[in-house]
Amino acid sequence: MDARLEAIRDTVLARNPGEAEFHQAVVEVFESLGPVHDRHPEFLEAAILERLCEPERQIIFRVPWTDDSGRVRINRGFRVEFNSALGPYKGGLRFHPSVYLGIVKFLGFEQIFKNALTGMPIGGGKGGSDFDPRGRSDAEVMRFCQSFMTELYRHIGEYTDVPAGDIGVGGREIGYLFGQYKRITNRYESGVLTGKGVSWGGSLVRPEATGFGTVIFTEQMLRTRGTSFEGQRVVVSGSGNVAINAIAKAQSLGATVVACSDSSGYVVDEAGIDVALLREVKEVQRARLKDYAGRRPGVAYVDGGSVWDVDASVALPCATQNELDGGAAARLVRGGLVAVGEGANMPCTRGAVAVLQEAGVLFGPGKAANAGGVATSALEMQQNASRDSWSFEHTEERLTDIMVGIHDRCAATAEEYGEPGNYVLGANIGGFVKVADAMLAQGLI
Numbered sequence: 001m002d003a004r005l006e007a008i009r010d011t012v013l014a015r016n017p018g019e020a021e022f023h024q025a026v027v028e029v030f031e032s033l034g035p036v037h038d039r040h041p042e043f044l045e046a047a048i049l050e051r052l053c054e055p056e057r058q059i060i061f062r063v064p065w066t067d068d069s070g071r072v073r074i075n076r077g078f079r080v081e082f083n084s085a086l087g088p089y090k091g092g093l094r095f096h097p098s099v100y101l102g103i104v105k106f107l108g109f110e111q112i113f114k115n116a117l118t119g120m121p122i123g124g125g126k127g128g129s130d131f132d133p134r135g136r137s138d139a140e141v142m143r144f145c146q147s148f149m150t151e152l153y154r155h156i157g158e159y160t161d162v163p164a165g166d167i168g169v170g171g172r173e174i175g176y177l178f179g180q181y182k183r184i185t186n187r188y189e190s191g192v193l194t195g196k197g198v199s200w201g202g203s204l205v206r207p208e209a210t211g212f213g214t215v216i217f218t219e220q221m222l223r224t225r226g227t228s229f230e231g232q233r234v235v236v237s238g239s240g241n242v243a244i245n246a247i248a249k250a251q252s253l254g255a256t257v258v259a260c261s262d263s264s265g266y267v268v269d270e271a272g273i274d275v276a277l278l279r280e281v282k283e284v285q286r287a288r289l290k291d292y293a294g295r296r297p298g299v300a301y302v303d304g305g306s307v308w309d310v311d312a313s314v315a316l317p318c319a320t321q322n323e324l325d326g327g328a329a330a331r332l333v334r335g336g337l338v339a340v341g342e343g344a345n346m347p348c349t350r351g352a353v354a355v356l357q358e359a360g361v362l363f364g365p366g367k368a369a370n371a372g373g374v375a376t377s378a379l380e381m382q383q384n385a386s387r388d389s390w391s392f393e394h395t396e397e398r399l400t401d402i403m404v405g406i407h408d409r410c411a412a413t414a415e416e417y418g419e420p421g422n423y424v425l426g427a428n429i430g431g432f433v434k435v436a437d438a439m440l441a442q443g444l445i
């Protein structure tokens with residue numbers, strides 16, 4: 001790493017002790033930015049990097065609620081408003097027991113660059129709670145969401161900060177959160193949250209957008225090598241919203257997705273995952289992936305183990321951070337891997353990325369490859385602002401254009417900086433320069 005950036009990195013790491021995921025995200029970005037600072041010494045003079053690594057605002061709050069037995073429960077809520085150079089803070093809420101400040105900050109930091117790459121006017125933020133929705137009744141989830149919003153409402157707004165979903169926060173949770181916001185503020189402010197139901201201000205394609213976008217981005221990478229998804233053997237990790245829609249889109253382009261996973265194991269379905277059945281099990285019944293295998297003749301659920309033990313030509317990690325390490329990457333490479341598109345945020349460890357790049361595997365980092373979700377959130381905000389709603393076809397076309405645009409911008413930037421095909425470099429530099437220029441123009445704030 002560039003020596004000037006090393007010193008800044010060391011200060012950032014020391015100022016934010018114990019936040020391993022945030023450190024990882026920062027270091028990965030810094031490793032790309034040396035050449036930019038050679039060309040733009042003004043970024044160093046204005047301390048753009050130091051400012052970028054310090055969130056504009058961090059909110060941590062108590063979330064009290066009662067469970068169905070009447071017992072009082074306490075969780076911790078977070079909203080990190082990281083950077084508003086390009087627009088209102090924008091990013092999801094994650095409800096998962098692993099959530100702490102370091103996770104929210106890594107996600108918020110990534111979101112700044114991701115949102116910049118979409119070309120839409122949105123800044124970066126992220127939030128969530130260590131609440132675990134798994135096994136909770138609808139009534140418990142509703143009470144939790146109402147309590148969470150009872151604090152959060154004072155910090156958000158369509159021109160301030162616009163949350164959406166992430167792991168553990170889907171349409172049900174956004175509904176409860178929106179209802180409570182409306183009740184407290186007495187405002188039908190559609191643009192305050194995205195991922196809403198289509199009949200009350202949501203956008204068509206938003207539920208599909210992250211998974212679809214990841215596949216569209218990966219298809220563009222494959223085209224640079226004269227191939228496509230047609231005939232590829234694909235492994236997807238996860239079986240939530242992003243995974244399901246990535247599977248659907250990859251198969252619609254002629255691939256066979258032979259495996260997907262959850263936190264306890266995975267299924268191998270050589271005929272190709274039955275998306276309708278998977279949706280039924282996971283989205284309608286809110287059941288476990290194991291039940292998918294139980295209802296599909298000849299398909300077994302592998303308890304424990306890693307989905308990355310299954311050979312594939314394309315891998316789409318769509319579960320969570322650091323789920324694919326160097327060892328798994330090396331094994332996939334031996335199995336004939338040609339491309340990886342990150343549907344989740346930072347699912348590949350730095351070791352994995354090094355192995356993939358060394359082996360010449362096409363690698364699309366999450367901040368570019370999974371930007372379709374937040375991009376479509378920005379389209380939802382656009383529809384809300386104009387009190388309009390667009391057709392599925394029109395919205396999907398916009399999403400496709402945005403993903404192709406992100407791909408092309410990353411590819412062109414990588415080329416411009418002398419590393420053609422390095423999408424990590426292209427995404428980091430492309431996102432950074434846009435935000436840095438805006439910060440410079442807006443003065444020392």
Ligand code: GLU
Nearest residue numbers: 091092164165166374377
């Ligand atoms: N949580 C998603 C992401 O990681 C979507 C955020 C949004 O739509 O605001 O980008």
